[in-house]
Amino acid sequence: MRRVLGGIGITLLLLLSGCDFKEIDLRIFVLAIGVDQGAEEGGFKISLKLAIPQGDVTKIDEKVQILTEESPNISEALRRMKSRVEKELDYSHCKSIVLGEAVARKDILHVMDWAVRRRDMQLILNFAIGRPEALQVLQVRPESERIPSNSLILAMSGQGTESPFISSVYSFQLMRNIYEKGIDPILPIIEAKGEKEFLINKIALLNNEKIKMVLTPNETRIYNLLSRPNLRTNLPAHSEGVMYQYYTERSSSHYKILTPEHGKATIRYHIKIKGILEESSSPDLVTHSMLEKIAVAGGKELEADVLALLTKIQASGLDPFGWGLHYGARHFNNDTEMEVWEGLYAGLDFQVKAEVNIKYSGLIQ
Template structure:
C-alpha cells in the first residue's frame, strides 16, 4: 500500500512538471476561411499570400454579414509568409475551417510545381476536400469581395462550389486532393474554375485547363458547361436548339455517359462516346405537338453531338486530357506502364471522336 502511494506521488510530481496542452479559447483565434496565393512583384519574395479570416461573434444577426480581416504578406515561401503574418495579428491563426484555396492567374504556372502544393498537402489542418479555384485578375481581389448575402466570410463561394446553394452547370468544382493527383498522374491533366469579382459579387462561368507545366486555355462558358458534364458528371443540364424553323430549350435532369476507345489494327483509333439525356421542354417558339417528338429529339441530338465533338477536338488540339482518356487507356491495357503510355501519346493526337447522343423528351412542360 505504501509503495502504491509512493508511486502515485512520484507520478503527480512528474505530471506537475509537464507543460499545459496549449488550448486557446475561441476568442483568441482567427479562423482562416480562405487562402489566396498570388505572384508578388519582389524577385526575392515571389509569393504574395493572403488570408481571409473570420472574426467570431456570439450570434449572427439577420441580414448582416460577419466582418472579416484580410491579411497579406510577401515571402520566399508560403511557410515564411504565414509565420510573418502571425506578427500582424493578435490571435492564433486556425486553418481548420479553410475551405477554399484561390490561385492568382499570374501564379497559374507555379501552382503546378510540387514545392508550391507541398505546403497544402503537408499541413494537417488543411482539408484535402478544400475547393481550388483560379482568381482573375488576382486571388487577393477575389478574397476581398464581400457579398451582401454572406452570413460569414467566404460563405458565398462555399455555397457556389458545393451546390448547397446555387446549382449551375457553368460552375465546375475542383478539390485540393484531386488537383494534386492530376498534377502528378499520367493521362489526367489539371483544371481549375475561374472566379472573377464583379463589384460586390462573383462570376464563375469558365474553367482553365492545364498540362503538367502551364495554363493552356480558358474555355468559353458554353464549352465549360459541356466540360462540366464530361469531367464532373454534372446531372442538371439544359439543351438549347435553334434552326430556321424552330427554337426550343430542354431541361435535362438525367444524363448517362460512357465511352470506349477502339484501336483495332484495321481501323484508325476512334473514341465512341455514348450519351443519353432525359428531360422536358422548358421553352419553345412553336407548339411541341405540330410534329412528333422524335423530330425535336433528333434536332437536339445533332446539336449536342456537335458541341461534344467541338470540345473534345479543342482539348485534343491543346494536347491536354482533363477527362482522363489516357488514364482509362493505360488502365485497360497491360503491356507495361511505360509501353502503354508511349502508345497513348501516339494515339491521342490522331484519335477521332464519334459521339452517339440519344435525347428523350418525357414532357412538353405545362404549356400544350
C-alpha cells in the same frame, strides 16, 4: 492477464497525441487563402481571409479581415501574419485556395505542394484560379453573404448553387491529377466583378504545371456534362426554324476507347439525356411527334458541340478527361502502354452519339 492487456491497451491509446488545448474563441479562422505573385521576382503575395465571429447572432452582419503579406515563400508570409493578429490563426476551416492568374500561368506546383503538405489544412479544400488577382476575389463580398466567405464555399461545394458552369477541384484531386500519368488537371476560374459579385463559369485546362487553355462558358458546360452525371442545365435545339431549350433532368455520358487492329483508334462517346422542354420561341402547340423531332435536332446540335470541344482539347495535347488513364487501366503491357498511348493520342478519332429524349412538353393543353 486480460486485465493487464487491457491496461496496456488503454495506456497505449492515451499516449496517442491528440490536438493541443486551445479554446475556440482564442482561434481565428482562416476561410480562404489567396496566392498572388509578389513584386519581387519569385516572391509570393499571400492574402488571408479571416472570419471574425460575432457575439450577437440576431444581428446579422459579417465581419471579415483580410491580411496581405509579401514574402519569398509562403510559410514565412504566414508566420509574419501571425504577429499581426492577437489570436492563433487556425487553418482547419480553410475551404478554398485561390491562385492568382499570374501564378497559375507560371507554376502551380509550388502552391499545390505546400497546401497538400501542411498538416492542418484539409485535403478537401477547393482550388481555384482568381482573375485578375486572388486578392480581388477574396475581397468580393456579395450582398447575400451572411457568414464570411460563405458564398465562395457554397458556390464551389455545390451545396448552394447548382450551376452547370461550375466544377470544383479539391486539393487531393489536383495533386492526384498532376502526378498521375494519363490525366491532366483542370481548375475553375473565379472572376471578381467589382466588390459585390463574382463569376465562376470557366475552367482552365492545365498541363502539369501551368494554364494551357481556358474554355469558354459553353465549353465548360459541355465539359461538365461529359465529366459528371446528372448535370442540370438547359441545352438548345433548333427545329423547323423554331428555337427550343430543354432542361436536362437526367444525363449520363460514357466513352469507349476503340483500338482496332486496322484503322485509327477511336473514342466513342455515348451521351444519354432525359429532358423536359423548357422554352420555345413559338407559341404553337408542341405535340408528341414534334417532341421527337426536337429531341433529334437537339441531339445533333449537342453532338456537334461535343465533337468541337473534344477536337479542341485534342489539339491542345491535354487530357483532362483521363483518357490515357482509362486506356492504361485496360491494357496490360505495363511498361510500354503509356508510350503507345502517346503515339495514339494525336491521331485519335472521335465519334459522339447523343441520345436525347424529351419526354414532356412542359404544358398540358
